[in-house]
Structure formats: structure tokens, C-alpha cells
Amino acid sequence: MNTLPMPEFSAERALIVPFAAADDDACRQALAGLALPALQAVLTEWSTPGPVRGDAYSRNAPHEHALAAALGWDARPDGLLPLAAWHAGVIDRPCAWLHLCHWTVGMEQVSLQAMDPASVPPDQSRALLAALAPLAAEDGLTLVWEQPTRWRAEGEPLRHLPWPSLDRVAQRRLDGWLPDGAAHPAARPLLRLLNEAQMLFYTHPVHDERAAQGLPAINGLWIDGCGTLQPHEAPQGTPPQLTDALRRPALHGDWAAWRDAWxxxxxxxxxxRLRHPRPGPITLCGESHWQTWAPPSTPTHATLLAGRWRQTLRRLWRPARPANVATVLQSL
Structure with missing residues (x-):
């Protein structure tokens, strides 16, 4: 049974649903017979411009691209969506997130697990940040504590640094995901910082403290959300609501919990939203693609996707064809 806390949702706000489906046989089996009557009504009665096609190996996940489009950001290279800067409201200064992680090194592979926020006391997180901050400063980075499992880094080395999202690599092998320092010279100091963090965390008192408490080791970091937010992209108005209700069970392959969460x-x-007079649109995101639905009677729903998408969507927005929920989700 799903025990994840659900936030309060506002029917007026656009809703982005990451991990609506996954390219996994167990996920496809979980979709069989999954009863989602409200979503079925949306797919039948609302309008859609069709899917926005992506790539399962892009650095940014589909829900991140969907958020960027909804916010009207300028087009950027893959892996350079300034999510950390946007979240903090930092303008014209390069930012990125540093996520506390557990790296597992095997005989032939390295994998990464994101830390459960409930397992990281704030004092431990702050102690590790204080220890790493001087090393980061040597590379021109300032560290800012945001959450127990996530810090923000600010500095010029992050301005042109494409990096895969944590949602792309969590619970997976890192083969092919780590940036190549030879191809991307800007990545070299950050790769060095990741190595220094591993050594520092292993010898830090927090390591022994967590071992004594039976908690998983914090033995590394992951970088993402890199980039610079331009002044005209500053946060304004009410942003879309991006729910993480499906994230944890999907990343851990707990498809029974994922079904419950759905x-x-x-x-x-x-x-x-089906009962609200002015509901916000809904965007479903899988591993490769994303697709938005909105009430056909809403005259301004095409403005959800701004910038270069706006005129195209106004021409192509059309009523949705009745479709089975499982079929639609599998297509993402």
C-alpha cells in the first residue's frame, strides 16, 4: 500500500506527472488492469497536440523538458536546463544541484542510489557541506545548503556544463552517463570534486556515525540542474505543479507501490480537475516522451508550452481520440 505523503493539489495549476510509465516489463505488467477512471476521462474528453518525442538517453528527463517548455525558457543544449537556479530564483549566475548519494562499486560496474531524505539528519548534511566547501571554493564554487539531501553550487564552472539528471541515473549503472573530461574540459574540475567528495566523506566522522546508526553510507555526490537563468526567465506567476508521487516507487522498481500511488x-x-470550472492542463511524462492534455473549451491552454512551441500548438491542438490508459502510458 502506498504510504508516500501526497501534497495538496490545486486544480487550477498545470500538473506535470513524471514517471507516469517506464520502459520496464514489470511496469507494463503493473499497467494491466490499472483502473484510473479520472485519467481515462481526461484522455477521452480533453484535447492534446500529441506527444513531444524525446530520447531515453537524453541528459534531461522528459518531465524536465516539459517544465522548461511550460515556463517558456529559451532553447538550451541537453543537460543545461537551469533548474537549480530557477528553484532558488538566482538570476544570471550559474548554478547546479549537488545531491548526496550512495555509490556502489562492483567488479564491472558503478551504480548510484539517491539518498532517502528521511535517512539524512540535517546536522550530518551540514557537516559534510562545511567539510567540502573549501575544496569547492578552490574550483570557484560556492556551496549553499538547501535540503538534507541536496545542496546548491554557484559559480562560473557551471555555466556551460551539461550533466545528466539524477532522475536519469538513480538506481542505474553509470556506464556512459558520466561526462567525458576529454570531450568536455569544463567537466574536469567537477569530476575531480566528485572524487574528492568520495574520499572526504569516507574519512569524515559522519561516515562512522551513520555506520553506528545502521544508516547507508553517504559516499558521493551527483550534479544536475546545471545552467544559468536569464533575467527574462525569472520566476513569475504560478508555476506548474510537478508531483513526485510516482518517482520513488518507479526508481526502486516497486511497481505495486507505483500502482497504489497512481x-x-x-x-x-x-x-x-474534471469537476473544476477552469482546470489546469495535465502533462504525462515517461522515459522518452511527454504529452499534454487540456480541456478543449479553455481558450488559452496552448500557452502552456511557450516559445517556439506556441504557434505550432495553436495550429495542431486537436480533440483527443478515446484511448486506453495503459496504451497511452506505454507510448510514453
């Missing part, structure tokens, strides 16, 4: 999401976030 049913709760359908009941608490999607069903109220």
Missing part, C-alpha cells in the same frame, strides 16, 4: 494521484489530483 490510484491516489488519479483520485486526489486528476479527478478534481
Amino acid at each position: 490510484q491516489t494521484l488519479d483520485r486526489e489530483a486528476i479527478a478534481p
